[in-house]
Amino acid sequence: MKKMNYQEIGNYTKVTEFILVGLSRHPTSQSVVFWTLMFLYIVTLAGNSLIIFLVGGNSQLHTPMYFFLGNLSLLDLLFSTSVVPLIMVNSLYNFSTISYSSCFTQLAFRAFLALAECFLLAIMAYDRFVAISNPLRYNLVMSSRVCIFMALLAWMAALLLTVLPILIFPISFCGQNVVNHFSCEVQAIFKLLCSNTISLQIMMIACAVISMPVPLMFILFSYLCILKAVLRIHPTKARLKAFSTCASHLIVVTIYFGTLIYIYMRPQSKISHNGDKIVSIFYAAVTPMLNPLIYTLRNKDVKAVLRRVNCGVKS
Incomplete structure (x- = not known):
């Protein structure tokens, strides 16, 4: 194992870098994980870039629903890019290191994107409602100005909830810098804290409640209202068509919030397990890949535009 890098300041030890364990204890799995992540990342890049290209370049998709879908694809693209390449590199090295500043930059950027997606999914539920x-009155209520404002609100709220705990509660480590993970995952990093974390935990719980349960409850309430509205539609065919427009969003919400709840809302211990790494990889690599597939495979408008673009390329 690499020698731990510390800096002595006063009576305490300041951590200047972290050692990422990754798959160092399972060398036979390193190449398998690398090539699996390579495939997932390429599909993620292609799928989300395609959604952004189609939404931005086709007037047929210049509607509130697809505007928010384009934002979702951008978030997934940024989130996957901020995590997966680093995990791929670290999966090939034994006990790779990352500097303190780089680690927390990555951690903050990931938190910002994850929070923004929580708020954006809630806004998309309101759009369907x-x-x-x-x-x-749909086009009047969800005008382009309102859509841009709501999207900016989601991004800015996520930025505030990310920066606020960092600025208010500085943290310190007791010299332990071995992270049993592929990257700077918040749950693994916070197991190493030695400073008084009560105030920080209270702030993080408050931020977590605002960013996860509140949007999730809003989504559930929106779908209860949607269900009530759909049941008023008398022709069964029209009723199924109305509700089918929500199916893709419901699938994405279930996968995304289900993974978040498993990672962050279950009881935590000071010991990191390999199962945490697997779930983290699913959240970082698989979920961003699934979102464009779910929307393109279930959405007639996107498939129609995609066929038209494909025919134009061939001609």
Whole structure:
């Protein structure tokens, strides 16, 4: 194992870098993980870039629903890029290191993107509620100005909730810098804290409640209202068509919030387990890949535009 890098300041030891364990204890799995992540990352890049290209370049998709879908694809693209390449590199090395500043930059950037996606999924649920419950006033209620404002609100709220705990509660480590993970995952890093974390934990719990349970409860309430509105539609075919427009969003919400709840809402211990790494890889690599596949495979408008673009390329 590499020698731990510390800097003595006063009566305590300041951590200047972290050692990432990754798969150092399972060398036979390193190449398998690398090539698996390579495949997932390429599919993620292709799928999300395609969604952004189609939404931005086709007037047929210049609607509130696809505007938010483009934002979701951008978030997934940035999130996967901020995590997966580093995990791929670290999976090939034994006990790779990352500097303190780089680690916390990555951690903060990942938290910002994850929080923004929570808020964006809640906004997308509201968009579906307006579209189904009040279709005649949909374009008026969800005007382009309102959509841009709501998207900016999601991004800015996520930025505030990310920066606030860092600025208010500085943290310190007791000399332990071995992280049993592929990257600077917040749960693994915070197991090494030695400073008084009560105030920080309270702040993080408050931020977690605002960023996860509140958007999730808003989404559930929106879908209860959607269900109530759909049940008022008498032709069964029209009722199924109305609710089918929400199916892709429901699948994405279930996968995304289900993974978040498992990672962050279950009881934590001071010991990191290999199962945490697997779930983290699923969250970082698989979920961003699934979102564009779910929307393109289930969405007639996106498939129609994709066929038209494909025919144009061939001609």
